Structures are given as structure tokens and as C-alpha cells.
Amino acid sequence: MNYGKLIKKKRTELGIKQKEMAKDIGISTPYLSNIETNKKIPSKTLASKIEDFLEKKLRKEKKKKLEIDVESMSEKKYTKRELKEMEQEIIETYDLMQIEKNPFSKIAAIQRSLIEINKVIEENIIILETILEPLDQNILKKLKRPLKTTIKSFEKNKEKLEKLLANEYLIEED
Structure with a gap:
């Protein structure tokens, strides 16, 4: 998958309109369209802005999904479909990291993953301690x-x- 298609796919998966994304990263809608159709190649700075925008939106989306309802907390069993979706998300993230040759974007992605791992562990330890107390x-x-x-x-x-x-x-x- 090429860079433009990957950007468009991520944008549409997150439910973001071209106009909203273009405005937020400071370019025109037609220019974003040209990037998504591979008629234009963004500069490293612009590619970084695009990546940051999509990652910020993705984090917001994930944060909504990660909110844990303590009362309904039980061991989650994943369906084959859910596992396939998680696998696809990992592959797409890897593809994006491979396309973007900037090592700092890889470092940032790894740092975010480590922060997320620590956050999830801490949240669940607190929940366990609360539930296990008496x-x-x-x-x-x-x-x-x-x-x-x-x-x-x-x-x-x-x-x-x-x-x-x-x-x-x-x-x-x-």
C-alpha cells in the first residue's frame, strides 16, 4: 500500500473529513486530495504533521475504547474477527512506520506504545487492588x-x- 492510500485509509477509518484534516494541518483540501491520490508527495515536515494529526485522532479514539467499566469487568475473550482486526491494525501501523523513513517517528511510536503499556498495567492493577481488598x-x-x-x-x-x-x-x- 502506498503512502497516499494509507493516509486516506487511516483518515476515513477515523471518520475524518478531508476538509477537517486539511484545515487542521494547514493545507488546502485539494492539496490533501493530491497527496492521497499520490499526485503530490508531502515534504518531511508536512508528512510529520499528517502523521501527528492521525496519531492524535487515533489516540483519542483508543482512549474512548479503553475506558474500563469496573462493574462489568471480566476476562475478555476475543472473537476471531476481533483478533484479525487487531492483527490488521498492527500490520498497518508497521507499514506506516516502514513508509516513513524518519527514525524519530519510529521512536515516538515506540515511546507511545511503552507509555500505553504502562498506563494499562497501572489502571488494571488499581482496579485489581480495589476489587481484591476485602x-x-x-x-x-x-x-x-x-x-x-x-x-x-x-x-x-x-x-x-x-x-x-x-x-x-x-x-x-x-
Whole structure:
């Protein structure tokens, strides 16, 4: 998928009109149309504005979806369709990162992902602590196995993050 088509697809998926996006990033609607049809190639600065605009809108959309209703909280089982949609979203994000050769956009995307991971973990730990506060021993015994499984998952992911951190290409910014 080329850059213009990808931009148009993301814009339409988010329900954004060309006019709104063009106005927000400071270009004319026909110019945005030319970018989406690959008649014009945006400058790096403009491509960055487009990316920032779409990411901002996507974050707002995700934030709406991430709001957790504590009362209806239960283990989510995903349908094949939902899993396929998540997989497609990951692939499209990867494609966008590959198209945009700017390493700073990749760094920003990774930083946002890490922030989101931490945020989700913290929110769910707070919910768990709130729910688990006044439990009796029988309930705690039944939760021991799922808690151990969650800890193992954290440990596996911790190892993955430590491998990334040990990567010789990472440079400290202190």
C-alpha cells in the first residue's frame, strides 16, 4: 500500500473529513486530495504533521475504547474477527512506520506504545487492588493460579524488554 492510500485509509477509518484534516494541518483540501491520490508527495515536515494529526485522532479514539467499566469487568475473550482486526491494525501501523523513513517517528511510536503499556498495567492493577481488598481466603486460593500465570507473562515480557534495552544499537540519552 502506498503512502497516499494509507493516509486516506487511516483518515476515513477515523471518520475524518478531508476538509477537517486539511484545515487542521494547514493545507488546502485539494492539496490533501493530491497527496492521497499520490499526485503530490508531502515534504518531511508536512508528512510529520499528517502523521501527528492521525496519531492524535487515533489516540483519542483508543482512549474512548479503553475506558474500563469496573462493574462489568471480566476476562475478555476475543472473537476471531476481533483478533484479525487487531492483527490488521498492527500490520498497518508497521507499514506506516516502514513508509516513513524518519527514525524519530519510529521512536515516538515506540515511546507511545511503552507509555500505553504502562498506563494499562497501572489502571488494571488499581482496579485489581480495589476489587481484591476485602476477599476471604477461599477466593484468594482460587485466584492463585491466574495470578501466577500473569506474573509469568510479566516475567516473559520483562525479558523481552531487557533484550531490547541490551541491544547494542540503543544509545543512552543522559
